[in-house]
Amino acid sequence: MKHNNITNDPIVSEKKTSAGLEDSGKETKMVVLQSIGYPFLCNLVENPKIxxxxxxxxxxxxxxxxxxxxxxxxxxxxxxxxLPDFAFKVIKAHPDDSRITKNTSILLMEVEEVREIKKIESNLKITDVIGQERAKTKCKIITRYLQEPESFQEWAPNNVLFHGTPGTGKTMLAKSLSNELQVPLFLVKATSLIGEHVGDGARQIHELFEAAVACSPSVIFIDEIDAIGLDRRYQSLRGDVSEVVNALLTEMDGINPNLGVVTIGATNNPQLLDYALRSRFEEEIEFVLPDKNERRQILEMYVNSMPLPVDQDLGKLAHLSRGMSGRDIKDRLLKVALHKAISEDKDVVTMEDFHYALKHYKKETNEPKGMFA
Incomplete structure (x- = not known):
């Protein structure tokens, strides 16, 4: 039986209203689709690959x-x-339960493609990042945006640069934000974005952002971003990765609607970044070395999980570890001292073991001789 009730036709309905939004009240900014095939025909028809x-x-x-x-x-x-009656599943809609208009961005993406881009899961909390209070305060804008991206529009903190001494918590803070907000984190090393063939790098960049958009709200964390974004004066040192940088700039410029996605770049040397790339970051957040009180807190956190007890006042260790980052304290002080104690069949980690670790750290970093006096 043929039905002529055209008022149920969504296209006609959209034309009959001034904006096409009276029924839902919301316009779809972006929709991500997955091709399903012919679900009602079971095995009678082979599903074509789109x-x-x-x-x-x-x-x-x-x-x-x-x-x-x-x-x-x-x-x-x-x-x-x-392909009449070929089905597409809506795997993401911004905002959800909204209506498609002529301004809606529509993306077809297979679930397998999203899974190929590694999402990092973490149980870290903001409180696990000791110190960096100024950085945490500045990250409140990221938190607010990821909680309600629709309310920000052009005021969104799309691109943020974390910079500072290695081991001061840049990656930890990104992981803790992702965990506490329960949003996906896509963590990549910048060097992994350079492909073997022309076009590989740019494709990886676009796929990374497409995956992040499909799972938004989400965070993209590009570590060691200076590896691909060096100032033009140093580009000959790293080879030609201009296609990767250009693709990254395109995504960061917001030419594609990356609603609900925050891109965080991390570097130890912000001064080496090319101006074209650095200027895309609306906010720069510096990570600094911990002070004595923060070093003591770091020591307390790690000592509690060590397999051997520590026979030493942590206040003294906090003083002796001046100039060390959180990572240095864990890997180059506590771990080295612990391994020495175990290798000598000790039941506890003593000051002798810590002096051994500090001596080797001083030698490797060429610190002033009086530092550990």
């Missing part, structure tokens, strides 16, 4: 037939043109 060679063309094609449709995460859209 390969998109031109994302902009697919977006135009999709919008033309689905403008006015209400989308909700977990719901389905059905093709009515080239």
């Amino acid at each position: 390969e998109i060679f031109d994302n902009e063309l697919f977006e135009l094609y999709a919008r033309e037939q689905w403008v006015g449709y209400k989308v909700k995460e977990g719901s389905f859209l059905f093709d009515q043109k080239l």
